[in-house]
Amino acid sequence: MTAHFTAGFTLGGLRTNTASEVLHVSGDPIPGLFAAGRCTAGVCAWGYASGTSLGDGSFLGRRAGISATKG
Numbered sequence: 001m002t003a004h005f006t007a008g009f010t011l012g013g014l015r016t017n018t019a020s021e022v023l024h025v026s027g028d029p030i031p032g033l034f035a036a037g038r039c040t041a042g043v044c045a046w047g048y049a050s051g052t053s054l055g056d057g058s059f060l061g062r063r064a065g066i067s068a069t070k071g
Contacts, residue, residue, distance in 0.1 A: 016040045020064035034068050036060035 014022050014035045021029035037057040 014040050016060075018063070019067040020060055021067060032068075034064040036064040 016022055016035055017029060019029075020034045020036050020040070022033040022035050024030050037060055040056075040060060
């Protein structure tokens, strides 16, 4: 995924898997590195849509937290 730059913040950029593990450029998970929210999801309609960060952060943050505790 490529990052989109909008008025001082980014939407997307870090590539993750369904366990919220950040992926190396090789495609392999980077041990112990998790990401969630706007830096990963980029669900944005090509700009900022008020309130959508709440979904990105809560849904993906929960997945990252669960994955991190299993490590």
